[in-house]
Amino acid sequence: MLKEWGRCLLFFLVLTVITGLAYPLAVTGLAQLIFPRQANGSLVAQDGQVVGSRLIGQEFTSPYYFQGRPSASDYDAMDSGGPNYAPSSRALEQAVKQHYQALARENPGLTPQKTPLDLITDSASGLDPHISPQAALLQVPRIARARAVPEQEIVELVKRHIHPRWLGLYGEPRVNVLELNLALDRHFGRPAGGVNRHQVQVHRP
Structure with missing residues (x-):
């Protein structure tokens, strides 16, 4: 049971890093690099x-x-x-x-x-x-x-x-x-x- 909870927690943390940190930073960085004027409003x-x-x-x-x-x-x-x-x-x-x-x-x-x-x-x-x-x-x-x-x-x-x-x-x-x-x-x-x-x-x- 604890092993399953550990896997769920690890899965949650990995998805949080990918979708909540890595992806937004990558999109923001690309936008600033390729379309800086539009990205800034x-x-x-x-x-x-x-x-x-x-x-x-x-x-x-x-x-x-x-x-x-x-x-x-x-x-x-x-x-x-x-x-x-x-x-x-x-x-x-x-x-x-x-x-x-x-x-x-x-x-x-x-x-x-x-x-x-x-x-x-x-x-x-x-x-x-x-x-x-x-x-x-x-x-x-x-x-x-x-x-x-x-x-x-x-x-x-x-x-x-x-x-x-x-x-x-x-x-x-x-x-x-x-x-x-x-x-x-x-x-x-x-x-x-x-x-x-x-x-x-x-x-x-």
Whole structure:
């Protein structure tokens, strides 16, 4: 009986070392060696200070910047998730209307037919860092007015930041909102006023 218990204990200890120590260390080491940027959170720095992650969306409310997708979790990485409304839900219909009305106030001339769905619907995670090229281009007139720069220059900036489908097949063309907003500041300079707490900085819960 004691011999059997000894074998069980030894088996438990060996598996603990392999799966709880050796395997995590090996995976972490390989990740740091092969994909160091991704393994450390794909962080984005500006002037030596971390301002966000390429993988986690954050809120931008200033008229000088592109806005991302609505978030049911208020862009809180500790509370990731979507509203999970059914397509027939009245709550979903009401939420979409509210998102559209807010978007229309900030972007005059907008119509429902011209509105990309990703700007008026929550992402499944609440942390989507990307929007469609159409969603970015829709916001160009507002940003051009706020920054007093030609629209075409911002359009060209958007085009340079479009990520294509992976291998030309998978996913959809997309634009990373944080990267695009940082490019705005690099290209046109930081606005002298109207800065709020959501302007190009990490959103913390």
